[in-house]
Amino acid sequence: MLNRKLRMGMIGGGKDAFIGAIHRFAANMDGLIELCCGALSINPEIAADSGKMLFLPEDRTYTNYEDMIKKESALPEDKRIDFVTIVTPNFAHFAPAMMALEHGFNVVIEKPITFTLDEAKQLQQKVNETGLTLCLTHTYSGYPMVKQARQMVKEGAIGKVRKIWVEYPQGWLSKLSEREGNAQAAWRTDPKKSGKSGCMGDIGTHAAHLAKYITGLNLTHICADLNILVEGRHLDDDGNVLLKYDNGAAGCLMASQVAAGEENALKIRIYGEKGGLEWAQQEPNTLLVKWLDQPTQIFRAGGGYSYLSPFATKNCRTPGGHPEGYLEAFGNIYHNFAQTLSAKLSNSEPTEEMLDFPRVEDGIFGMAFIDKVVESSKSDVKWTKFEI
């Protein structure tokens, strides 16, 4: 493994941004990564202020990503960044990602990976060509109890999966906030910045990814009902999707951003022949494990539980009862990405555990999911075939 911290440059994520700050907490946490430069805003003043706030040197505080990528790639190897993190709005993911890859930088990128499926496929090709690593921050797969669920399904603990319910209610778009000065709401409900779907692109993709990550099953058909429930909005703020999987399982994915009073209540339930699993993001350290003939068990995250899979335990930082949360889940993605990068940079093979973070394939799945739910929602035919 590399005998130094990895060097990160950030694109987007200036001082008022939400997700940029989250990425920094996650990257800092484990002491494996240092932020070395940033193109934090296209507004020069915000860029400068943000750089100062983060103690970046002035000469590595850029105002656009092109400059940053060019200048960083000209720096000597022992100073130059190892990867860029892209935390701009969806429409501005592809260009910097492609340019970074072309200049030899690894990439961490917010989801959805790009604006269109085609762009995602181009990135995949570039990743394959270059051998570089692209990490997509589908945060929720970073939680240890999600990993425990995945492992249990894999090992057949609940038998063949028959039914999947995944839901993601939020309430923050219950008003037409995009017209009331809410910057987050503004770009996320704007088809030009967000893409062809609002709610499904923003959070439906998380739900779909979570189901795929845990069960490993592939969608064959979907039947989507996307809704605009707040008058005047331009993109779906709600939707339900019926699901069919390749092993015969049925499912339902529900997402809403107008579920008034809900925070960020992603939850998944998976039922198999022998038992069921239930995990809720807002109480992430608990995995309910249900059985046909025995009491439900409360599996708990934490180092030191012999009943947990090592795959889950390695993603815990604390013993049971010391709750970890969203930032730690995010941190796990960065941690595993950093381990992978460190291995590759020191010419060793990343282990399966290191490689446990979402990658370009997950991004392509997400973009296809968006395309297909939008297509299905417009269709009068019940079932739309799901293919990528």
Place this chain on the structure above:
Amino acid sequence: MLNRKLRMGMIGGGKDAFIGAIHRFAANMDGLIELCCGALSINPEIAADSGKMLFLPEDRTYTNYEDMIKKESALPEDKRIDFVTIVTPNFAHFAPAMMALEHGFNVVIEKPITFTLDEAKQLQQKVNETGLTLCLTHTYSGYPMVKQARQMVKEGAIGKVRKIWVEYPQGWLSKLSEREGNAQAAWRTDPKKSGKSGCMGDIGTHAAHLAKYITGLNLTHICADLNILVEGRHLDDDGNVLLKYDNGAAGCLMASQVAAGEENALKIRIYGEKGGLEWAQQEPNTLLVKWLDQPTQIFRAGGGYSYLSPFATKNCRTPGGHPEGYLEAFGNIYHNFAQTLSAKLSNSEPTEEMLDFPRVEDGIFGMAFIDKVVESSKSDVKWTKFEI
């Protein structure tokens, strides 16, 4: 009001039956009703044993409902029963109900009301002709916090309803129990005894009724996906239904009897412009009331809470913190039915609170729901119009 207990006769509900016992607990609880006779089983031995167990006189322990209805109607008015309770399997609801009405007896009947929609409509006509009262035991509408939710929606507390999620997972049919000697499973999965739908008829109807009871909204379109997830079964054991309502609201109804490890986890969430409501049958004394800009409130059942609607409070027997449950909810249906009957029998007008129990119209809605979800599930067209 009548100065005596009401007299009940029971059809079905012999000593090994599940739901018959439930009806007796519910009818006994408030001291307003006495069980006077029964045709508890068509098996004479079981009928006799069951009668003894219930301290029924031998001469009012019948072995078939025809006998019972005939003989009871020949008794003097001060001895004769006031109503029959029908707790036989679905296919055996209609005939005794019709005969009872024809002989001047009021009727309490388990859901689904009949085997076919047409039968239900015949019962409706008879009820209208006779002026008698028919009560359908959709238990879950008997819970006080369900009534509180209904009242709050009605009064506009959460604004216009936008979204309804109602789910009903059970796990008890995860195995092919109908082939393993489980009598409950046997008739409920048998199209000849249960009807054209299994899971949707048995519990989906409860979920649909609950949503209707609380919101008062009417379905306009549905898109159903019914599944047989346990190989070898003859009726659906699982299903998801997308819903469209007449006010523009969208919804999703999920029911499953193969959700391994679940008990009887009926739950509803309703979101409006200003807030949301959440109620779960397994913790029935709590109603979560969610707001856009204020903390979620935990409304609690119980006499003495000034913040509750009197409509809810009248259906509580105990002060807060003394949990009431399923039997009390069932008891509320009997209580309100008994009050209605008592009023009518003493020639006074039942109040709106007395009339708060499911009636023949609810039965018709349920039968139409079964018909339409089966029709939709077979259709390749996405949306099936919902009409009765």
Place this chain on the structure above:
Amino acid sequence: MLNRKLRMGMIGGGKDAFIGAIHRFAANMDGLIELCCGALSINPEIAADSGKMLFLPEDRTYTNYEDMIKKESALPEDKRIDFVTIVTPNFAHFAPAMMALEHGFNVVIEKPITFTLDEAKQLQQKVNETGLTLCLTHTYSGYPMVKQARQMVKEGAIGKVRKIWVEYPQGWLSKLSEREGNAQAAWRTDPKKSGKSGCMGDIGTHAAHLAKYITGLNLTHICADLNILVEGRHLDDDGNVLLKYDNGAAGCLMASQVAAGEENALKIRIYGEKGGLEWAQQEPNTLLVKWLDQPTQIFRAGGGYSYLSPFATKNCRTPGGHPEGYLEAFGNIYHNFAQTLSAKLSNSEPTEEMLDFPRVEDGIFGMAFIDKVVESSKSDVKWTKFEI
């Protein structure tokens, strides 16, 4: 077993009373008991109204218990009541109970059993002399999951008990309600009607009984701190008691009626060498079973769970997921008492399961508990020996 319902007479419990109504729901529920007469109030008008409301015949609607006991004992055996239920305030328990026993009636009595320990001992002597049955309604021991906990401790599932925490917070006396027209508050905070302790007598005794019922352990020493936290009150409204048990276990009992915002939050936790048990009255159908090296298990009440003790299951009326509550727990006490009486009246031996209801010995324990906590609270010495 007796081939008829048992006949009950009620002393106290007129139309505005709280606990009398509870006793009637509980006695009615299972169809084993019929209310035949009552001395429901010493106010003749309330007595008459209450009798009418309950459909009692006028000639068995009494205005004092002496009349009732005398006249009922003069009735022919097939009409005469089998037992009286006493639901008057504490100070008026002893006299009617003693008179009933002297006239050959069995007795159900609200807790605390009497006003003084000495009276309780006199009742015990009379019960022993007459062979009659006295049932004390310590409701909380009627819950199935409490019985499950008792059985598990008995069978050594959690090993030797080391630690007991039992708590009983209520908030309803947070104001000086006894001066604001609250009748319940008035007598319960009046030393002449309630006894020498308020909170500890009213609810502390329930907590102490619950701990004793589940663990079977005997107190050896206590250290009590009783408080009057609302100025102007005459009896303790709060208290904590340190406990020492005969097997070396340590404990803490906390009760308060000024825990603002709490309903009736009785909860017990018991820790042994191998595991722990947790039960909370407000979610009574769940028993948490904790282990040193395995996930916590959620044991659930309900017929049909093979993992439950038959001792618990026999006290369930419904399958899992159909919540039973306070009235059913109360009903279990009446049910088991009725079975015992039925067996004795038909000259058979009641089984251990029938005899599973609190009796006169539990009443004596409760009175001793009150005496000792009051004594300890006044003492400067840390530990007060607990003896009866």
Place this chain on the structure above:
Amino acid sequence: MLNRKLRMGMIGGGKDAFIGAIHRFAANMDGLIELCCGALSINPEIAADSGKMLFLPEDRTYTNYEDMIKKESALPEDKRIDFVTIVTPNFAHFAPAMMALEHGFNVVIEKPITFTLDEAKQLQQKVNETGLTLCLTHTYSGYPMVKQARQMVKEGAIGKVRKIWVEYPQGWLSKLSEREGNAQAAWRTDPKKSGKSGCMGDIGTHAAHLAKYITGLNLTHICADLNILVEGRHLDDDGNVLLKYDNGAAGCLMASQVAAGEENALKIRIYGEKGGLEWAQQEPNTLLVKWLDQPTQIFRAGGGYSYLSPFATKNCRTPGGHPEGYLEAFGNIYHNFAQTLSAKLSNSEPTEEMLDFPRVEDGIFGMAFIDKVVESSKSDVKWTKFEI
């Protein structure tokens, strides 16, 4: 504020240590602090390995704290550390802390602050003399909802506090693990390394601090019952303490490390004249706010809730529904300490919000608490006066 990261040196916390790693996560998280050197172990091999693992330069990887403090204080000001973090076992807190202060370094120190009260007082004197800052990591006061509770009590939201229940059950010492090779258990149950109390020193002090932090009340008397419940142990592994506060409030503090099956279940309930507050460490983002006449409210941590105190919000990193946990609470202590240091080093006055972290006075309170509970537990007199 300072235009650079603060520089930290760590004493203790080598690669197998629990709490050292926690401190590093917490210090890293916000990007305000960099670890520059360490005396991570007295075992030279472990020290070297740990240094490498943390990417420390070899010449700043020390094997004892004396060396580290001496050599660091000789470095030029722009390289020298700003503070040391001491994460050694209790008996080894005082000497490095005193030496660090004497050499002009600020100090972060694990609780309990020292081995004896007298040592704590010496540290206090030195802190006062030097004007340096000492931060004591009573983690639980770092949670935003604890801060919300504190603020609500302060502002009188629940009226005068009457009752405090604070409990801290853990189960990890249910076996005699100190004899089975558990290093954590070994030193914590060894009077020579841990001090005169085990459970009360380790976690009782956290509970006592939490109650003090939220209510601001001062103890006047205590009555303690410390127990050794696992045979063969040398220090208390369990205890209950009755509490009296200077405003007349009563309380009870319960701590146990033999509560089999419990993780780290610190919980506090505070009741006042008008309402109550409840917070549990294992679900830290929720604060239950209870009222006499209104539904309980679920206050939730998260940026953007207008109903939260800014004092709480400033200690949140994420919006509601993105759970933060133990590491973030720890991080808040480091964050506020860092802000204070940054202000002082740039000659500005730290604000009240910056100064919101436990300090030397809290350490003295903790040591006095340990002394007094041990004294009380040995005494036959009920109440022991609490004074520092």
